[in-house]
Amino acid sequence: MEEKKSKVTLHGMWASPYSKRVEIALKIKGIPYEYVEEDLSNKTETLVQLNPVHKKVPLLVHDGKPVAESQVILDYIDETWKNSPRLLPEDSYERAQVRFWVSYINQQVTEVMGQVLFQEGEAQAKSIEEAKERFKVLEDGLKKDFPNKTIRGNDDVGLLDIIIIATFGSHKVYHEELGLEISLINPVNTPTLYNWIESLKELTVIKEAEVPSDRLVPFLQMYRQMLLQQAANA
Amino acid sequence: MADEVILLDFWPSPFGVRARIALREKGVEFEYREENLRDKSPLLLQMNPVHKKIPVLIHNGKPVCESMNVVQYIDEVWSDQNPLLPSNPYQRAQARFWVDFIDTKVFEPADKIWSTKGEVQEKAKKEYIEALKILETELGDKTFFGGDTFGFVDIAMTGYYMWFEASEKCGNFSIEPECPILMASAKRCLQRDSVVKSLPDPEKIVEFAFKIRKIYCV
Numbered sequence: 001m002e003e004k005k006s007k008v009t010l011h012g013m014w015a016s017p018y019s020k021r022v023e024i025a026l027k028i029k030g031i032p033y034e035y036v037e038e039d040l041s042n043k044t045e046t047l048v049q050l051n052p053v054h055k056k057v058p059l060l061v062h063d064g065k066p067v068a069e070s071q072v073i074l075d076y077i078d079e080t081w082k083n084s085p086r087l088l089p090e091d092s093y094e095r096a097q098v099r100f101w102v103s104y105i106n107q108q109v110t111e112v113m114g115q116v117l118f119q120e121g122e123a124q125a126k127s128i129e130e131a132k133e134r135f136k137v138l139e140d141g142l143k144k145d146f147p148n149k150t151i152r153g154n155d156d157v158g159l160l161d162i163i164i165i166a167t168f169g170s171h172k173v174y175h176e177e178l179g180l181e182i183s184l185i186n187p188v189n190t191p192t193l194y195n196w197i198e199s200l201k202e203l204t205v206i207k208e209a210e211v212p213s214d215r216l217v218p219f220l221q222m223y224r225q226m227l228l229q230q231a232a233n234a
Numbered sequence: 235m236a237d238e239v240i241l242l243d244f245w246p247s248p249f250g251v252r253a254r255i256a257l258r259e260k261g262v263e264f265e266y267r268e269e270n271l272r273d274k275s276p277l278l279l280q281m282n283p284v285h286k287k288i289p290v291l292i293h294n295g296k297p298v299c300e301s302m303n304v305v306q307y308i309d310e311v312w313s314d315q316n317p318l319l320p321s322n323p324y325q326r327a328q329a330r331f332w333v334d335f336i337d338t339k340v341f342e343p344a345d346k347i348w349s350t351k352g353e354v355q356e357k358a359k360k361e362y363i364e365a366l367k368i369l370e371t372e373l374g375d376k377t378f379f380g381g382d383t384f385g386f387v388d389i390a391m392t393g394y395y396m397w398f399e400a401s402e403k404c405g406n407f408s409i410e411p412e413c414p415i416l417m418a419s420a421k422r423c424l425q426r427d428s429v430v431k432s433l434p435d436p437e438k439i440v441e442f443a444f445k446i447r448k449i450y451c452v
Contacts, residue, residue, distance in 0.1 A: 079323040
């Protein structure tokens, strides 16, 4: 095993769930890293130079080499630091299943969740209906494809777990504090997903990475107002 | 025990073609099944109930969906020949980054070129060429995106290379003068055995593009 000291830097943003995914992956693998908080309205030279195509966070820099796009970064981390936990299963078919649901969350679910959080009135009502359907698909899929899922410790954390906790970890905040009347994730409608999240939250490394709700709530409220204003002006 | 490999596909699909090429690169025997997307087979609906889309690879009865997941799966299962991804993790990350770029920045405008007109189409053409130029810079003086060997990124792009002529005709523009280096690499890809065997006649794609354009672009 390589003992050479490597330098790992993560350029991230505290409220970004994509940034959070990488943070959790690094922590769960015990990889020491330096964190650079990016102000997205005033990006560092380094970010712009090392991710010229997208200029986005998260950006991982490993011994000077940049890796961009959260999913690409997570695969890179798993393939470079082969210690436990492995983020993807050994079996090719199981890997394909994990990738399928990660894709579903990334493409179908985050989009509609964003719409629910940042729309109002009729548009929001419509998005809520769409969101309920997509969460049902996710719930049924997770139940069917991962029937024996248990989280006993860090070794049980893989790619799908990271995506789930980073994307949905703050779901109670949305419901309780943002005045969203319905909860999309709850023990009645989405018990598998709900319990999966609760189990992950028991882990110390996950608790330590949690975004504090007293910071997240005003941020989301401000962001929501900004997007509603933009939509009104359009 | 012989593997049973079935591919549910649709002949002009730039996504389906990726799976066909990957299987042929690996010399895998497979059964190709043409889907009528306006009358999807019970097998497709059963194997991909979430999206009901092609391509679906069915390997010994188990389905794999989403074109680049299918390509990765093929590369992992039939790993003994023609690796489609490099072995070095950093190079693999680069390949995945560019496939993500292709599936976002090339896909969206490409889709609009055949399905829209007027200002929307003009904007799409501009974005499409911009994205191709970025890819061309990444390609540089390499034979393929992966260097000397045809691989993951080239497979992803071949779906779009096969639609170049149709896009040009729908949008009334020419790609080669804008991206001559990318076009040269495209031509090399299109001559590859696995690609030649997997691609439909380009004239048929143009014909198909105009047929669906009539439906979407009123």
